[in-house]
Amino acid sequence: MGETKSSPLLEVRDLRASVGGVEILKGVNLQVWPGELHAIMGPNGSGKSTLANVLAGNPAFVVTAGEALFQGENFLIMRPEERARRGFFLSFQHPIEIPGVRLDNFLRSGMNAVRKSRGLGSVDVLQFNRMLREKAQAVEIDATLLARAVNEGFSGGEKKRMEILQMAVFEPMLAVLDEPDSGLDVDALRIVAEGINRLRRSESATIVITHYQRILNYVVPDKVRVFVGGRIVQSGGKELALEVEAHGYDRFEEAAKAPPASV
Amino acid sequence: MARQTVTPEAQKERYLRAFDSLELNGATQDPSWVRALRKAAIARFKELGFPTTRRGNEEWKYTDVRPVAEAAFQILVPSAPARLGASEVERFTFGEAGWPRLVFVDGVYIGGLSSVPALSGGVRVLSLAKAMAMQDGLVEQHLGRYADYESNAFTALNTAFIHDGAFVHIPDGAILGEPIHLLFLYTAGDQEPVSHPRVLIVAGERSQATVVESHGGLSEGRYFANVVSEIVVGAGATLRYRKVQRQSDPAFHITTTQVALDRDGTFSSMNVDIGGGLVRNNLNLLMGGEGCSCTLDGVYLITGAQHVDNQVIIDHAKPYTTSRELYKGILGGRARSVFHGSIIVRKDARKVNAYQVDKNLLLSNEAEADTKPAFWIYCDDVKCGHGAACGQLDEKMLFYLRSRGIDEEEARKILIRAFVTEVIDSVKDEPLHAYIDELAMAKLQSM
Numbered sequence: 001m002g003e004t005k006s007s008p009l010l011e012v013r014d015l016r017a018s019v020g021g022v023e024i025l026k027g028v029n030l031q032v033w034p035g036e037l038h039a040i041m042g043p044n045g046s047g048k049s050t051l052a053n054v055l056a057g058n059p060a061f062v063v064t065a066g067e068a069l070f071q072g073e074n075f076l077i078m079r080p081e082e083r084a085r086r087g088f089f090l091s092f093q094h095p096i097e098i099p100g101v102r103l104d105n106f107l108r109s110g111m112n113a114v115r116k117s118r119g120l121g122s123v124d125v126l127q128f129n130r131m132l133r134e135k136a137q138a139v140e141i142d143a144t145l146l147a148r149a150v151n152e153g154f155s156g157g158e159k160k161r162m163e164i165l166q167m168a169v170f171e172p173m174l175a176v177l178d179e180p181d182s183g184l185d186v187d188a189l190r191i192v193a194e195g196i197n198r199l200r201r202s203e204s205a206t207i208v209i210t211h212y213q214r215i216l217n218y219v220v221p222d223k224v225r226v227f228v229g230g231r232i233v234q235s236g237g238k239e240l241a242l243e244v245e246a247h248g249y250d251r252f253e254e255a256a257k258a259p260p261a262s263v
Numbered sequence: 264m265a266r267q268t269v270t271p272e273a274q275k276e277r278y279l280r281a282f283d284s285l286e287l288n289g290a291t292q293d294p295s296w297v298r299a300l301r302k303a304a305i306a307r308f309k310e311l312g313f314p315t316t317r318r319g320n321e322e323w324k325y326t327d328v329r330p331v332a333e334a335a336f337q338i339l340v341p342s343a344p345a346r347l348g349a350s351e352v353e354r355f356t357f358g359e360a361g362w363p364r365l366v367f368v369d370g371v372y373i374g375g376l377s378s379v380p381a382l383s384g385g386v387r388v389l390s391l392a393k394a395m396a397m398q399d400g401l402v403e404q405h406l407g408r409y410a411d412y413e414s415n416a417f418t419a420l421n422t423a424f425i426h427d428g429a430f431v432h433i434p435d436g437a438i439l440g441e442p443i444h445l446l447f448l449y450t451a452g453d454q455e456p457v458s459h460p461r462v463l464i465v466a467g468e469r470s471q472a473t474v475v476e477s478h479g480g481l482s483e484g485r486y487f488a489n490v491v492s493e494i495v496v497g498a499g500a501t502l503r504y505r506k507v508q509r510q511s512d513p514a515f516h517i518t519t520t521q522v523a524l525d526r527d528g529t530f531s532s533m534n535v536d537i538g539g540g541l542v543r544n545n546l547n548l549l550m551g552g553e554g555c556s557c558t559l560d561g562v563y564l565i566t567g568a569q570h571v572d573n574q575v576i577i578d579h580a581k582p583y584t585t586s587r588e589l590y591k592g593i594l595g596g597r598a599r600s601v602f603h604g605s606i607i608v609r610k611d612a613r614k615v616n617a618y619q620v621d622k623n624l625l626l627s628n629e630a631e632a633d634t635k636p637a638f639w640i641y642c643d644d645v646k647c648g649h650g651a652a653c654g655q656l657d658e659k660m661l662f663y664l665r666s667r668g669i670d671e672e673e674a675r676k677i678l679i680r681a682f683v684t685e686v687i688d689s690v691k692d693e694p695l696h697a698y699i700d701e702l703a704m705a706k707l708q709s710m
Contacts, residue, residue: 084667
């Protein structure tokens with residue numbers, strides 16, 4: 001335990017990334033330690049989702065500078081599937097619909113790929129499906145959805161809960177949840193938040209990316225980062241979220257426009 | 264190997280001479296109405312000749328049949344059937360024990376390889392040659408009445424050389440549990456044979472049946488299969504028609520399926536193209552009775568230099584008729600596909616509902632898919648639409664799968680498979696569904 005505590009799970013240094021030649025991430029620095037829950041808060045278009053996607057290895061984004069170490073290893077050179085196999089998980093802001101691919105089969109393929117990379121044998125279909133049904137119950141997902149095509153025709157709330165279910169299946173070391181709260185009513189928000197809390201472990205960590213403070217009433221962060229203009233402009237404890245809620249992002253946006261103080 | 268070729272004009276002469284020699288030798292004992300039909304058809308073929316891709320000939324614009332017109336085929340196939348062992352037939356069957364099965368080699372019925380158990384309800388499944396020889400009134404009533412030999416040269420050719428094939432009769436009210444399998448096999452060696460299999464299916468009022476028509480090449484040689492199927496769906500009848508094509512890579516496969524539906528009739532089809540070098544499927548439906556409906560599905564999985572052209576024409580002649588088409592193709596190599604879907608709605612055909620979709624997945628930069636929907640609507644009170652898509656695998660879907668630990672190659676396989684599963688799963692009969700699924704997956708593996 002002491003050993004894992006001695007180094008961060010994730011260390012991001014001056015990370016810059018662009019899409020279509022436009023720089024979106026403009027030097028992100030971040031350390032996440034085991035057991036922590038971080039909230040990254042920022043306005044629309046600030047680059048929060050880009051950070052999540054770059055960490056997950058989405059080939060649509062090009063990293064132009066900086067580095068990211070995950071459990072001490074260079075994360076950015078790994079393929080997306082390798083990152084997942086090492087315990088990284090992204091809960092998508094907009095989960096993709098995949099017609100013709102059954103959700104249970106898809107998750108079992110993913111699980112088996114992860115197990116294989118760790119030298120473990122394939123999981124038995126019946127055993128896997130039983131586990132999946134149990135975990136689905138915890139996030140109040142109807143078992144019939146599990147045999148349907150991935151996210152196809154699911155409501156917004158079902159899609160978000162499905163992402164939490166997937167997180168429960170993979171039990172990641174680091175989960176980045178990209179706006180798990182957007183578009184949810186109060187009941188769905190509670191289910192999602194309970195799911196996040198239930199999955200917290202002392203050796204793993206969670207980053208919740210959000211625009212609003214609302215979900216932080218249910219999920220209590222250890223650290224709050226305000227993300228504006230492609231970088232973190234302020235860090236603090238949970239009280240920082242309340243400040244954002246009270247005053248909005250205007251003050252931080254002003255600060256972001258100002259030239260970075262020379263160091 | 265340099266292949267002998269002939270000019271299309273000389274080819275036409277060869278067919279005309281072959282027709283004359285058939286008339287002189289052996290065809291004389293056929294019923295007079297069959298001989299009259301053949302004569303009318305050869306006369307039309309003489310005038311039509313082979314279609315060309317010249318400007319203005321929309322129907323053949325994307326499919327050049329010159330190779331068919333120019334190949335020095337063996338036009339008259341000896342009537343003595345090739346000797347085939349049951350094991351050679353086996354790979355074209357799918358464990359359908361108990362299903363009535365007729366087997367044909369180069370268009371000729373082979374009794375020894377066929378099996379037709381006693382069927383209830385008066386259902387008849389037999390060779391067309393036999394049915395014609397028995398002076399079957401139903402055959403005379405229907406054969407050649409639907410497939411248009413006036414304007415389609417290949418139908419004219421098939422009709423001129425009608426000699427064998429399958430005749431299926433489902434009497435009024437009969438419900439057949441087991442699908443009927445019509446298996447057409449083709450040989451090729453030093454000789455490159457031509458055959459003209461003919462199918463006639465008459466489904467009586469309120470009857471229900473499933474017919475599988477499959478075509479397979481026994482060798483990797485070249486040949487020309489020119490198939491015409493006529494299907495009559497009586498009032499309130501349901502006919503499920505599945506066509507599985509596994510011809511040899513260099514084979515020419517040209518088919519016309521002509522379907523006439525009566526009031527409240529239901530027709531569903533599944534057209535699977537796996538093999539063949541140059542493939543053209545004409546599927547024509549006459550929605551000839553109020554309330555009749557059709558569901559037409561198709562899958563083509565092609566690679567190398569394969570060319571597959573599906574032309575579907577639905578003629579909504581009556582009110583309250585519905586049609587739905589879903590064709591999907593996966594293309595690799597330099598493969599080329601054409602989907603030409605025409606929907607006609609006649610003047611008084613109110614409340615017609617017609618929708619067609621063609622989607623293609625291109626696995627290589629050199630593959631090409633052409634989709635051409637056409638609507639001829641002469642009535643205001645209708646709902647018609649079409650959709651088309653052509654492209655590569657969706658990058659967002661790929662990333663989503665990979666983000667859960669699935670490697671890129673496996674993720675591609677999953678998505679490619681999913682693309683065709685939607686269509687293949689519309690076939691419910693087992694073991695046919697499993698067979699088609701297996702064929703499709705084996706083909707995808709090789710692409």
